[in-house]
Amino acid sequence: MIMLIFALFLATIITRILPAFFVGGLQFPQWLITLLNYIPYAALGVLIFPGLLTAVETPVQGILGGLFAMILAIFRVPLFFVVFGTIIFVYFLI
Amino acid sequence: MNTYRKSLLDGLTIGLGYLPVAVAFGITAKPLLTAFETFLMSFMVFGGASQFLALQMLSASSSAAAIIIAVFVLNSRHFVMSFKINYDLKDESLLKKLLISSYVTDESFALSANVENERKNFINYFIIFITAYIFWVVFSVVGYMAGEIMSEEWVTASGIALYALFIALLVPAIRTHHKYLIVAVLGMILHFIFIEINFIPSGLAIILAMVLSAMFGLVLEKRSDKV
Numbered sequence: 001m002i003m004l005i006f007a008l009f010l011a012t013i014i015t016r017i018l019p020a021f022f023v024g025g026l027q028f029p030q031w032l033i034t035l036l037n038y039i040p041y042a043a044l045g046v047l048i049f050p051g052l053l054t055a056v057e058t059p060v061q062g063i064l065g066g067l068f069a070m071i072l073a074i075f076r077v078p079l080f081f082v083v084f085g086t087i088i089f090v091y092f093l094i
Numbered sequence: 095m096n097t098y099r100k101s102l103l104d105g106l107t108i109g110l111g112y113l114p115v116a117v118a119f120g121i122t123a124k125p126l127l128t129a130f131e132t133f134l135m136s137f138m139v140f141g142g143a144s145q146f147l148a149l150q151m152l153s154a155s156s157s158a159a160a161i162i163i164a165v166f167v168l169n170s171r172h173f174v175m176s177f178k179i180n181y182d183l184k185d186e187s188l189l190k191k192l193l194i195s196s197y198v199t200d201e202s203f204a205l206s207a208n209v210e211n212e213r214k215n216f217i218n219y220f221i222i223f224i225t226a227y228i229f230w231v232v233f234s235v236v237g238y239m240a241g242e243i244m245s246e247e248w249v250t251a252s253g254i255a256l257y258a259l260f261i262a263l264l265v266p267a268i269r270t271h272h273k274y275l276i277v278a279v280l281g282m283i284l285h286f287i288f289i290e291i292n293f294i295p296s297g298l299a300i301i302l303a304m305v306l307s308a309m310f311g312l313v314l315e316k317r318s319d320k321v
Binding site for chain 1: 107110134139140141144162163165169171172174176181195196197200206207247252255256257262264266277279280285303304305307308315
């Protein structure tokens with residue numbers, strides 16, 4: 001198990017540090033910078049769905065939980081309370 | 095000093111968001127790993143989605159090689175994210191860039207989109223990332239210990255934690271501009287389609303969906319420039 005964790009460490013660290021070697025003084029074209037700016041939002045969308053459907057016991061529970069989190073976030077509830085509140089909400093759903 | 099405090103608050107914001115997710119990870123790890131292994135995984139891998147995926151595959155008794163490949167592919171999105179962070183830090187030394195890069199996560203990256211230019215340097219990123227990291231490691235272990243006293247229902251409910259965190263990070267961005275919503279929803283649809291057609295390995299589906307929807311954002315930007 002320790003060996004597996006160490007291999008996972010390598011598998012995750014390589015992709016993280018590789019760009020550091022490239023970026024040194026070279027200049028990026030504007031379109032690439034714009035593209036990089038969009039990546040976090042694209043990534044969040046991709047990570048949320050369809051994984052949300054299998055997050056709890058049934059897809060409906062996952063979606064209701066997601067909607068609940070969204071409503072809390074829309075009302076500017078702090079991150080901690082969004083996550084914690086959603087867990088409690090889902091607990092009462094199941 | 096004021097900027098450092100702001101960075102510390104940003105770090106705490108992510109850290110507190112991690113807290114329930116880390117606890118959920120510790121709880122889920124309980125039947126599969128020892129306390130030390132749970133600590134070590136959070137300490138060395140430091141990735142919510144990757145660690146949950148590893149647990150999922152361990153409980154499905156996948157081979158070590160399959161787990162490593164899946165995690166590698168899932169994590170390759172960090173390559174793109176780290177690129178952007180390194181661009182913010184382009185004037186720093188290689189060693190500092192390497193250190194910051196090792197702590198890039200989805201959440202810290204999403205937050206970096208809101209970091210002002212004057213804070214885009216080593217020390218501020220270090221404060222943000224390391225604070226979040228400490229929360230992740232400490233509360234994974236706390237979750238592991240809490241798992242002993244928690245009921246099955248709480249363990250199941252904590253599966254929503256990671257997704258609640260992602261949603262909570264996405265909503266403020268959407269508030270600033272609707273184009274981010276379009277890109278995020280497109281990412282969801284593409285990812286769903288790529289998984290449904292069952293042709294592309296799931297890790298690769300994530301990357302493809304991510305890059306394609308971000309490219310659509312570029313198209314949106316170009317069109318609004320012309321008007």
